[in-house]
Amino acid sequence: MLTIALEAPGRFIALPDSPDPEVPAGHALVRIHRIGICGTDLHAFRGRQPFFTYPRILGHELGVEVIVPGDPAAGLVPGDRCSVEPYLNCGRCIACRRGKPNCCTQLKVLGVHTDGGMRPLLAVPAHKLHRSSRLSYDQLALVETLGIGAHAVERAAPEAGDTVLVIGAGPIGLSVIQFAQAAGARVAVMDTSARRLEFCQRQMGVAHVIDATGADAEAQLLAHGDGEPPVIVFDATGNAASMMSAFKRPAAGGKLVFVGLVQGDLTFNDPEFHRKELTVFASRNARPETFRAIIAAIESGKIDTSPWITHRLELADVPSRFADIANDPSLLKAMVSVE
Numbered sequence: 001m002l003t004i005a006l007e008a009p010g011r012f013i014a015l016p017d018s019p020d021p022e023v024p025a026g027h028a029l030v031r032i033h034r035i036g037i038c039g040t041d042l043h044a045f046r047g048r049q050p051f052f053t054y055p056r057i058l059g060h061e062l063g064v065e066v067i068v069p070g071d072p073a074a075g076l077v078p079g080d081r082c083s084v085e086p087y088l089n090c091g092r093c094i095a096c097r098r099g100k101p102n103c104c105t106q107l108k109v110l111g112v113h114t115d116g117g118m119r120p121l122l123a124v125p126a127h128k129l130h131r132s133s134r135l136s137y138d139q140l141a142l143v144e145t146l147g148i149g150a151h152a153v154e155r156a157a158p159e160a161g162d163t164v165l166v167i168g169a170g171p172i173g174l175s176v177i178q179f180a181q182a183a184g185a186r187v188a189v190m191d192t193s194a195r196r197l198e199f200c201q202r203q204m205g206v207a208h209v210i211d212a213t214g215a216d217a218e219a220q221l222l223a224h225g226d227g228e229p230p231v232i233v234f235d236a237t238g239n240a241a242s243m244m245s246a247f248k249r250p251a252a253g254g255k256l257v258f259v260g261l262v263q264g265d266l267t268f269n270d271p272e273f274h275r276k277e278l279t280v281f282a283s284r285n286a287r288p289e290t291f292r293a294i295i296a297a298i299e300s301g302k303i304d305t306s307p308w309i310t311h312r313l314e315l316a317d318v319p320s321r322f323a324d325i326a327n328d329p330s331l332l333k334a335m336v337s338v339e
Contacts, residue, residue: 003119004318007055009047012319021123028070028126030082032117034141035315035336036061038171039238040112042326050263052112059117059336060086060110061144063137066129067121074126082129083143084117085291086110102151102285109285118315120338130291134299138335142305145333146294147286149175149236152259153183154290155281156232160184165221165230167212167246169196171308171333172259173236177204178303185232188224190217195329203307212242221249229254236260244268250278257281308333 003018023029041058043049062084069076076082089096089104096104110116110124132140149172158164162185166176169191177200180187188208189200197209208224210217222229229251235243238260247268250256256278297303311334313321318336325334 001120002316003057004315005055005057005118006044009054010045010323012322013055014316014319018119020121023068023070023123026071026125027123028066028074028076028129029068029121029123030064030084030129031067032059032062032064032120032122032338033137034063035059035117035338036141036145037325037334037336038145044112045322045326048263049112050261056111057115057118058111060084060112061141062086062117062122063140064122064129069126071126074129076126076129076131080129080131081133081135081137081140082131083140083291083295084110084124085128085130085288086116086144087285088114088125088128100287102287118318118336130288130295132295132299135295138309139298139305141335142308142333143291143294143298144286145171146175146178146303147290148172148259148283149177150179150290150294151286152176152234152257152283153179155283156234156255156257158183158185158232161186162232163225163228163230164188165190165224165233165249167191167233167235167242168237168239168260169193169200170236173234174200174204174332176234176236176259177206180234181205182297182302186224188221188230190221199307199332225251231255232257234259238262240264240266247273247278250276252276255279255281257283259283309335311335312337314339
């Protein structure tokens with residue numbers, strides 16, 4: 001079968017005769033139909049992804065079909081359409097024992113720490129498959145991206161009417177926007193890209209967008225809260241300068257959630273932090289129940305996936321087209337088809 005591997009930063013190779021995967025006990029054999037390209041894949045391509053080694057088969061946003069169900073306890077049957085929860089946790093560490101497998105101390109993510117789905121067939125633990133008879137393979141491949149934002153919103157627990165600021169209108173920021181809106185929050189978005197801000201207004205229905213480079217950015221932010229700072233701030237930039245400046249943005253008694261990841265240290269002004277009695281959250285991955293909730297939300301129409309996919313390509317075209325797509329400023333989500 002054809003497998004596409006990232007051999008080194010900036011260089012994919014095609015492996016046309018790679019063997020079919022072995023299927024260990026408790027695993028299901030699935031056929032890959034769709035692979036979403038996310039920020040992690042772009043960082044790996046550019047040589048900037050932490051905790052990453054080469055060569056690696058990318059692909060962790062997956063829409064798949066069950067071929068061999070594996071573990072009967074999972075209740076799967078051949079032909080089931082599923083989203084893959086790509087977080088391979090140990091089940092034994094303190095985080096796993098406390099119901100937080102998303103931050104397992106031994107966590108390995110498919111396509112990041114172990115080989116992923118840029119190939120037609122893959123063996124995955126059967127309990128990591130979340131099925132839907134109603135969602136398309138495109139939608140199933142989007143569940144993991146949406147899960148990052150959904151988990152961040154779960155962490156912050158906004159109430160209806162809360163003023164929320166989302167900094168960074170990339171794919172992760174957009175997923176935060178959708179779930180904050182679904183929770184009834186009043187959402188403002190801040191970014192440096194006019195194109196992304198216009199997208200948020202047109203496609204996401206965000207009424208208040210703020211150019212982070214504008215001289216009146218702070219005044220606009222206060223206007224969004226009727227003269228007061230936002231109750232909750234999500235930083236989805238993965239940019240150290242933005243993340244450090246985000247400490248000054250929440251209201252007194254407010255919350256700051258870091259969804260983006262940056263290599264290096266962050267610093268903040270401690271007296272100001274204490275004065276406001278801020279609560280700061282890290283948000284990592286998503287939990288199994290979040291995957292199930294997202295599938296239900298898409299099925300019910302509460303979450304709209306139609307704005308997401310901006311680029312399409314075939315698996316065989318990844319080596320030749322990936323760089324151009326990665327550098328396209330209009331990129332939101334590229335979807336790879338495996339047919």
